Amino acid sequence: MDAAIYPGSFDPITYGHLNIIERAMRIFSRVVVLVAVNPQKNYIFSPEEKVEMIREATSDWSGVEVDRSDGLLVEYARSRKIHTAVRGLRAITDFEGEFAMALTNRTLWPEMDTVFLMTRSDYMYLSASVVRQVAQLGGDVSSFVPPAVERRLRAKFGHA
Numbered sequence: 686m687d688a689a690i691y692p693g694s695f696d697p698i699t700y701g702h703l704n705i706i707e708r709a710m711r712i713f714s715r716v717v718v719l720v721a722v723n724p725q726k727n728y729i730f731s732p733e734e735k736v737e738m739i740r741e742a743t744s745d746w747s748g749v750e751v752d753r754s755d756g757l758l759v760e761y762a763r764s765r766k767i768h769t770a771v772r773g774l775r776a777i778t779d780f781e782g783e784f785a786m787a788l789t790n791r792t793l794w795p796e797m798d799t800v801f802l803m804t805r806s807d808y809m810y811l812s813a814s815v816v817r818q819v820a821q822l823g824g825d826v827s828s829f830v831p832p833a834v835e836r837r838l839r840a841k842f843g844h845a
Contacts, residue, residue, distance in 0.1 A: 688715035689769040689800065692758050695720055695735050696728045697834045698742055699816055701808035705773035708802055710748055716771070718743065719761065720753040729817060729841055742831045759794040770799045775809045820844070 689709055695702060695718070709716045720735045730738070732753045743749040754761045758770060770790065772783050780801075787799035804811075816829045820838035827835055838844075 687713065687769065688717060688765075688767045689713040689771045690717045690719050690758065690762055690765075690767050691771045692719040692721045692754075694723060694726060694728065694813070695739060696726075696730055696813050697735065697816060697830055697838065698739050699808075699811055699813055699830050699834075700828075701773065701775070701804055701811040702813075703742055703831070704805055704808055705771065705802050706743060706749060707746070709771045709800075710746060712800070713748075713769070713771075715748050715750065717750045717752055717765070717767065719758070720751070721758065722753065722755045730837070734837070738831075738834050738837065741833045757793065759790050759797055762797060763794055768796050768798060770797065772799055772801050773804050774801050775804045775811070 691706055691709060693702065706716055706718060718739050720732050720739070722732050736751050736753055739751045743751065762768065762770065772787070774780055774783060783801065790797045790799065811829055816826050820826050821842045823844045826838060830838070
């Protein structure tokens, strides 16, 4: 199949995100992991830091590209001629927001489709915000994120 875009804030990237990327690679010939910048959110990592962390975490996977965008997903997708977005779902509570976004994207560009992948059950509770909170309080996040991300979190919160 063609390429797909996996958009997100990835602040930071977690093993749950990586699981979705790995599974999307089985479906699509190329997966563009897109660091999306939402000006209404406060991030702990810059877009450049996030791109670097994702590239490190996916360096062994051919067919994965990492990029960033400050604009609408559909505009990025249209400019790259990519018609599919991939989104991960952890629980039914994720579905409502993701479904609304998928419909909005399809309204903005009717050629855009969204494929939803359910997370593995052991990542159902995992979110970047939980990882940030645990790391900020000095907790062990090694089972949630790759080692390079863990090191950056410790440095960011002064627990190096």
